[in-house]
Structures are given as C-alpha cells and as structure tokens.
Amino acid sequence: MSTGPRLVEVRQNVLKQNDLLARALRRRFRAAGVYVVSLVSSPGAGKTTFLEKTLSLLRRGRGLRVAALVGDLATDNDAARLARAGVPVRQITTGTVCHLDAEMVGRALEGWDLAVLDILFIENVGNLVCPALFDLGEAVRIVLASVTEGADKPAKYPHMFSRADVVLVSKTDLLPYVDFDVGRHAADVRQLSPGARLMQVSAVTGDGMQAWYDWLQLSLPG
C-alpha cells in the first residue's frame, strides 16, 4: 500500500506537534496552579461513574474546586452526567477521531479561568490504543482497568499501560462473578510501568474510594 510510509510520516509530525502543544499546556496548568488528571480506559470500564462520584465528593466533602473536560465521539451524555455533581464541565466531541489531543484540550479551555481551580479532570475517549501516544499536558495519567475485561489487558495493550502513572482496577464489586487474576494483572502492570501506583476501587459499593481521594489530595502540589 503506497500510502503506508506517508501515513507514518504524517503521524510522526502530528505527534511532534502534539508534544509541543502539550508542553505549553503543562506550563500553563502549572502557572495557574491547577493539577490536571487525565483518565483513560476501554469503553465501559466505569470512567464516568467513577468521575461523577469523585467530583461530587471532592467538592462537597473536601471543599476542593474541581472541573472536568469530557471527550466522546458522539453525544454529550457523559458531560450531562458529570454536571450533576455541580461542577463546571465541558464536552469535547471528536467525531471519528479516536482520542483527545492537546489542541482539542487547549480549544476547550478557551475563556476558562484555570486559576480558580484546584483540580481539572480530563476524561478521554474510551479506547486503550490511540490515546496512549497523545500527551495532554496532564500532571498524572490514570488508566482504569475493569475486572470484567480480564487480567490480560496490560500485556495486550502495553503502550497504554506503560504510560500509566496510576492504574485503578475498577468494578471490584464484580470480582466474585468473573475470572480475574489480581496477582497476574498487578505483576504485568509493574513490569510495564514500574513506578505506577495500583489501587482497587468500586464506585458502586464505594470500596477503595476513600483511599483514592486521600492519595489524590496528598498528590496536590503546595
């Protein structure tokens, strides 16, 4: 296929451009004093439910000023769900594009005063492949891995897991009903991203959520 090499070249240019824009975003976030946390996972791993609970608790329970950007191919369902937490939410609709990039994030932030925020969450498109290579200027990247997906996903999607700062094993309330080898999953995550923090959460039962809030609060700069 003669278009192959040209596509690779264009992709490399796109990634290089993205890295430059992400670096500028990161400087901007630091200057504004906002801690930016990105979330990525397979479709249906529970990002939105998890984020809805997190936004609500951080605002009401811990008095933090939080906001979210939400990426989706279509619909603003997730943005509508997150807005119920009573925090500012903006939607990024990507159409057929399989990931967010730094330019989309920059555009979505236009006119937003970041200095009034403590934490900005960025929920990526549900996809374990494409978002891996695109830096969004975040301080920390979180990969949600649902127990229903099986323990083999780190080995099968190594680019994503090797770039994770935190791996949240989600839907742990379903552990009794599925075949998920917690030890194998943890070992594979540690091999791909030796410094990554591993936590288990269930947004449904609340198990592990306090430990997550504590970890996040302790990670905030200053």
Add this chain to the structure above:
Amino acid sequence: MSTGPRLVEVRQNVLKQNDLLARALRRRFRAAGVYVVSLVSSPGAGKTTFLEKTLSLLRRGRGLRVAALVGDLATDNDAARLARAGVPVRQITTGTVCHLDAEMVGRALEGWDLAVLDILFIENVGNLVCPALFDLGEAVRIVLASVTEGADKPAKYPHMFSRADVVLVSKTDLLPYVDFDVGRHAADVRQLSPGARLMQVSAVTGDGMQAWYDWLQLSLPG
C-alpha cells in the same frame, strides 16, 4: 495545527485504498467459497472466549472446516488460545496500529488455501473506534457488546454499531449483577443499524450459543 487537513487527506486516501483491497479480498473469498465473519468489540468484551467455543463446536459438533485470523497490538496469547480448538489460526500483530486493514488480512492469508475452508473468522483489535471504517472483505461483521460495558455504548460509538450486521450481547451471565438496560440497548442498536440481527450469548454458561451456531450455519451460502 497545520498538519490537520493533511492528515485528513492522507486518511481519506488510506480508506480509499483499503476499500479497493477489501473489494478484491471479497471477490477472492467468494471465488474460494469461504464465508468470512469478522468480530470486533471493546477490549475484554469476550471475543476470544466466544470464538474459542465457536471454533471448537463448529469443527467437532457440526463438521465444518473453520479457521481464524487474530489481530492484536502485542502478544500472540489469543492465537495460542484459539489454536487449542484444533483449527488453523494465524496472528496479525499490529504494533501501535489501532485496527486491522485489508492489506494486513491479505498478507496474513499468503500461502493459505482458502478453498478448503467453510468459514474464516477474523478477530479484530479490541477497539470500538478505529476498526469501524476499515472494510476487511468480510461477508458479515459482528459487534460483541458486553453487558458490563453499559447500555449506552451504541449511542456513544455510533460509527461501529451502524456498520454491524449482527450485535451479540455478551456476558449475559453477569446481567444479575450489573445495571444494563436491555431494551434501551436494543432500541439504540435498531436505530443505528435497522437490519442488524440481535442475539444474547454467554460463552461461560453456554446460553444462546446454540442459537448463534444455528444462525451462522443457516447463513452459509449454498
């Protein structure tokens, strides 16, 4: 981002090239009398377990000559699992590429006598976005949708569901433990792909699998 329009143009060329190659593959499959079934889903929706049972049953129980091509970013775990069914299996490793394309399929088939096969399955990379636009020359495209992912996935990934010939609602053994609105899911699938066949299966309990084998066998040409 100045690379934007150029990327779109290159992408359109890639899709156009892919369509030509897929058309040639489809002619080749028809001429060889092999029925080609592609499978796509989110990571961890159960494609491999489902396919493992299907290959084994079709070969042993119904005397069909079946084979499989398996796409993955990394590892040949799935190909090794499928080979246990005692049928020919070939692996396509895509690296960072988020989907199979017709060229990869054509290359993987080199030296393979398709005329001795009744059904060839192609298991795509686990991804609800990128594989949507790439025709692989298949006769029928199957989307697996796990009940653990939630009923909102058709609306959120419309490109994939609108191109489905069959939607298999998988992991129905977990229905008692998750919040999955079967009616809403079915209605959204019907709106996106009015002719699509909807079936429910659990590869773990075997529920719905006989109906799936029957449907597949009745779909075979000739």
